[in-house]
Amino acid sequence: xxxxxxxxxxxxxxxxxxxxxxxxxxxxxxxxxxxxxxxxxxxxxxxxxxxxxxxxxxxxxxxxxxxxxxxxxxxxxxxxxxxxxxxxxxxxxxxxxxxxxxxxxxxxxxxxxxxxxxxxxxxxxxxxxxxxxxxxxxxxxxxxxxxxxxxxxxxxxxxxxxxxxxxxxxxxxxxxxxxxxxxxxxxxxxxxxxxxxxxxxxxxxxxxxxxxxxxxxxxxxxxxxxxxxx
Amino acid sequence: xxxxxxxxxxxxxxxxxxxxxxxxxxxxxxxxxxxxxxxxxxxxxxxxxxxxxxxxxxxxxxxxxxxxxxxxxxxxxxxxxxxxxxxxxxxxxxxxxxxxxxxxxxxxxxxxxxxxxxxxxxxxxxxxxxxxxxxxxxxxxxxxxxxxxxxxxxxxxxxxxxxxxxxxxxxxxxxxxxxxxxxxxxxxxxxxxxxxxxxxxxxxxxxxxxxxxxxxxxxxxxxxxxxxxxxxxxxxxxxxxxxxxxxxxxxxxxxxxx
Numbered sequence: 001x002x003x004x005x006x007x008x009x010x011x012x013x014x015x016x017x018x019x020x021x022x023x024x025x026x027x028x029x030x031x032x033x034x035x036x037x038x039x040x041x042x043x044x045x046x047x048x049x050x051x052x053x054x055x056x057x058x059x060x061x062x063x064x065x066x067x068x069x070x071x072x073x074x075x076x077x078x079x080x081x082x083x084x085x086x087x088x089x090x091x092x093x094x095x096x097x098x099x100x101x102x103x104x105x106x107x108x109x110x111x112x113x114x115x116x117x118x119x120x121x122x123x124x125x126x127x128x129x130x131x132x133x134x135x136x137x138x139x140x141x142x143x144x145x146x147x148x149x150x151x152x153x154x155x156x157x158x159x160x161x162x163x164x165x166x167x168x169x170x171x172x173x174x175x176x177x178x179x180x181x182x183x184x185x186x187x188x189x190x191x192x193x194x195x196x197x198x199x200x201x202x203x204x205x206x207x208x209x210x211x212x213x214x215x216x217x218x219x220x221x222x223x224x225x226x227x228x229x230x
Numbered sequence: 231x232x233x234x235x236x237x238x239x240x241x242x243x244x245x246x247x248x249x250x251x252x253x254x255x256x257x258x259x260x261x262x263x264x265x266x267x268x269x270x271x272x273x274x275x276x277x278x279x280x281x282x283x284x285x286x287x288x289x290x291x292x293x294x295x296x297x298x299x300x301x302x303x304x305x306x307x308x309x310x311x312x313x314x315x316x317x318x319x320x321x322x323x324x325x326x327x328x329x330x331x332x333x334x335x336x337x338x339x340x341x342x343x344x345x346x347x348x349x350x351x352x353x354x355x356x357x358x359x360x361x362x363x364x365x366x367x368x369x370x371x372x373x374x375x376x377x378x379x380x381x382x383x384x385x386x387x388x389x390x391x392x393x394x395x396x397x398x399x400x401x402x403x404x405x406x407x408x409x410x411x412x413x414x415x416x417x418x419x420x421x422x423x424x425x426x427x428x429x430x431x432x433x434x435x436x437x438x439x440x441x442x443x444x445x446x447x448x449x450x451x452x453x454x455x456x457x458x459x460x461x462x463x464x465x466x467x468x469x470x471x472x473x474x475x476x477x478x479x480x481x482x483x484x485x486x487x488x
Contacts, residue, residue, distance in 0.1 A: 050243040107244045107400070114414050
C-alpha cells in the first residue's frame with residue numbers, strides 16, 4: 001500500500017518535468033493524440049481553400065509586379081514618391097512571400113497563367129506610371145479596392161464555413177484556419193492603407209479618372225475570376 | 231466541363247496533419263488496407279503478378295488461394311467502367327492498385343500523417359526516383375504490358391494513369407530536397423520529371439542488364455538533364471530580364487544627355 005502511494009507520488013513529482021519532455025517532441029505526441037483532433041475538411045471546404053490560396057498568391061504576385069513597374073518608372077522622375085512606393089512595394093513583397101510559402105506548404109498548385117500575370121501587372125504598373133504619377137495612384141486605388149473587397153469576401157467565407165466538429169463532440173475553428181484568417185485580415189488592412197495613401201497622393205486628379213479606375217477594376221475582377229480557376 | 235476539372239482537382243490543399251483526422255491514405259483507392267479488395271489485390275500483386283503478369287489469371291489464382299468465391303472478380307473492378315479497347319475492369323483495378331500502393335510506399339516513411347518520426351533530412355530527388363524504379367523490379371518482365379494498358383487512350387488514361395503519374399512526380403518533388411517553385415516552373419518541373427520517369431520505365435521494360443544497372447544509369451542521366459534544363463531556363467530568364475532593364479536604362483541615360 002505504502003509502496004503504491006509512494007510510486008504514485010514519485011510519478012506526480014516528476015510530472016512537471018514530463019511536460020517538458022513532451023514539448024520537445026510535440027509533433028509526434030500529437031499524432032497519436034487523436035481525441036482533440038478535428039474531423040477532416042469536406043471536399044468543398046478543401047476546394048475553397050485551394051482556390052483561395054491560389055488566387056491570393058496570384059493577386060499578390062500581380063501587386064508586387066505593379067509596384068515594381070511603378071517604381072521603375074517613377075522612382076527617379078519623382079523622388080518625393082520614392083519612399084512611399086518603396087514602403088508599399090516592400091509590404092507587397094512580404095505578402096507575396098507569405099502566400100508563396102503557404103502554397104508550397106499546403107501543396108496548392110500555382111496559377112497556370114503566372115507568366116501572363118507577371119507581364120500584365122508590370123505593363124499596367126509601368127503604363128499608368130508613364131501617363132502620370134496621378135494615374136499610377138489611380139491604378140493603385142483601383143487595384144487595392146478590388147483586392148480589399150476580395151479579401152473581405154474570403155474572410156466572410158472562412159468565418160462562416162469553417163466551424164469544424166471535433167472528434168470529442170465540441171466545435172471550433174482550427175489553428176490553421178485561424179492563422180489564415182489573421183493573415184488575410186492583416187493583409188487586407190495593409191491593402192486598404194495603400195488605398196488611402198493613393199488617395200492622399202492625388203489619385204482623384206488623374207486625368208481620365210473614371211475610365212482608368214473602372215477599366216483597371218474590370219481587369220482585376222476578371223483576373224481574380226480566372227486565377228481562381230486556371 | 232465537369233470532367234477535366236475533377237481530374238485536375240485530385241490534388242488539392244493539404245490541411246495539416248496535427249489538427250485534422252487523417253483521410254484514407256490510399257486515395258484514389260476507395261478502400262483501406264483491411265478490406266477484402268486490398269487483401270486480394272495485394273496477394274495477387276505479390277504472389278502471382280510476377281509470374282502471370284497483369285492479367286485475370288493472376289487475380290483468379292489469388293482468389294483461389296484465399297478460398298474466395300469467383301464473384302469477387304467482378305466486385306474488384308466495380309470502380310472502373312468497362313472499356314472496349316482496354317483490359318477488364320478487375321485487371322485495371324489491379325494496375326491502379328499497383329500504381330497507388332507503390333507511390334504510397336515510396337513516401338510512407340516521410341509523410342508526417344503516416345509516421346510519427348519524420349527524418350530530419352529529406353532524401354534527394356534522385357534517391358526517390360531510383361527507389362520508385364526499384365519497386366518496379368518484381369514486375370519488370372511485365373512492364374511493357376503494364377505500360378501499354380496505361381497508355382491506351384480512353385477513360386483509364388485520363389482518370390487514373392495520368393493523374394497517378396502527376397501525383398507521383400508531385401510527391402517526389404514535395405518529399406525531396408528539390409527546390410519547389412511558385413510560378414510556371416512548378417508545372418514544367420513536374421512534367422519533366424514525369425517524362426523522365428515514363429522513359430525510364432520504358433527503358434526498364436527492355437532492359438536485360440544485370441540487376442537493371444543500365445536502367446538506373448539511364449534514369450540518373452535523364453534526371454540530370456531535367457535539372458540542367460531547368461537551370462538553363464532560369465539563367466536565360468535572369469539574363470533576359472537583366473538585359474531588358476540595362477537597355478532601358480541605357481536609353482534613358484542617352485536621352486538625358488541629349
